[in-house]
Amino acid sequence: MFRALVVDRSEEGDISQKVTELDDSQLPAEGDVTVAIEYSTVNYKDGLCLTGGGGLVRNYPHIPGIDFAGVVESSDSPCYKPGDRVVLTGWRVGEVWWGGYATKARVKAEWLVPLPDGLSTRQAMAVGTAGFTAMLAVMALEDHGLSPEQGEVLVTGAAGGVGSVATVILGKLGYQVAAVTGRPETESYLRDLGASRIVAREELNETVKRPLESETWAGCVDAVGGAMLARVLGQMKYGASVAAVGLAGGAGLPATVVPFLLRGVNLLGIDSVMKPYDARQRAWERVVTDLPLDRLEAMVQEVGLAELPRLGSDILKGAVKGRIVVDVKA
Template sequence: MGKFTALQAREDAAGAFEQSIVERDTAELPAGELLIRVRYSSLNYKDALSASGNRGVTKHFPHTPGIDAAGVVEASSVAEFNAGDEVIVTGYDLGMNTAGGFSQYIRIPASWAIKRPQGLSLRAAMVLGTAGLTAALCIDKLEQAGVTPDAGPILVTGATGGVGSIAVALLAKLGYTVAASTGKVEQGEFLKQLGAQQIVLRSELQQGVERPMLKEQWAGAVDTVGGDILFNVVKSLRYGGSVACCGLTAGIAFNANVLPFILRGVNLLGVDSVELPLVVKASMWDKLSVQWKLDGLDPLVTEVDLKQLPEAIGQILAGKLVGRVLVRVD
């Protein structure tokens, strides 16, 4: 296939990391059954960590991040896929230690790809990306735990981020009463447009860390931030309520106790979208393309090309981005 362009993160002589657009050859890509021409990707917090040299995400550099990709199969060595098939790839090792979606081409195992559902374009799939998949998985977990729209308000933390903003929109579409928490006071109107009926300041969720229990408020929650905020949410769940946990921007540790679990019977539900079996991912994408399909997401989308990605990476690391960043791979 020859030459193509990709964003590459590399460490300089001083130990600092920078991102630049480079020319590569498809012969340099890792082994795999599918060679895919990428049309769209998306920027996630994990991509920004990889691009800035976080070795907990990516061990070896130079490296091309991008845990999401949507594109067209150029070559396949398996019967399940043919040249011309449109596919979605999210998670597994893509963009972590395998060259990722911030590139015109990727080569991957066929077991990482699903065919694009008819109800979603490649662009729409990457507006959702891993963030949308994760939001859907959180809501699915809450439903499985018995959280229904008539049970009471559902809290979404980190609501202006990628997962949070899509969770707000999905919950509203499904008939839930949504309370959106954010540290960005100026984004209240944006969150209400997505379907939030109540705005909760992040500072409110940081109060009472030292207390073993808090007043019952939420029938359920989608938590994208972790840290002590997560356990404050647990402590303020209504009897039998559940929180789906999928993020760590506020930290990986919290000061926990067993009282909410044994006095209120609440549930803390872990959500992973990376190593999930492909059949489960496919079922979620089918939902997102039909009964959970979200229209009117353009207000939460910022579209960039590969050359604009380094600036967007800096913004997401600084906590300045709102909604989703769609990456157009020309």
């Protein structure tokens, strides 16, 4: 038997969540590695899966949780053996495949990554998809030439999960970070994470008629999209890049091609779901070296399975600060 948070949908379409026990035989038969999960986390997608939003969950009953970290219990794959510590993010686990809000999961070996030395399962979930995505964004900006001496790097949605970790990583690497937030009460939190300047959301969330403004930012990690991303594109320095990681402000992009044509601005799409194994391994290794774990801990709130329905609703409202670690045994 294993313990899990199960989401179900009635014939009338009502969504319910319940912590219950299931038999191991109910785990997905198509998987070849069974993991004893120790920790999971809460991301925006988890909020959708917990509440039935976005059409992400196709079949009910369902176990959400797009991330988990734990120890291999059994394996039919030569890649892993019992006792190996592993982490999983992406691959639509927790959406179309039973996920991490349980004490066990059975998944495909190619979806797993060995947990790097120096990182506990709890720390891995403090990172989670949000932190993993933030690291991919920083790596993409660096691969396109970003370096600290070029000037300020903008982080939008900075108080959220991706933004918080991106702020910490960039600060650790020596960048001047301008953190955008619509919550003034998070200023001290963001400065503690490494932000050198706070930018009020109101300064950037309106479109302007001019396709280009003063060259201000050497790089940007954007978790907002929409009108704010369009505005930021016109403020990038020549040849600078924006790593787009989210759409909290909307999926539309009311922009022109002028920043791309006259300033050589790059818009880099960051996908963490289907990222190939080698890039995943590289990102997790960079987490160990470039993400200060003490600052990571400062943004963590730990919860149990029973608290997830509330937090799922909160994260969709933008009311969650930093990172949430889920102790699946609690």
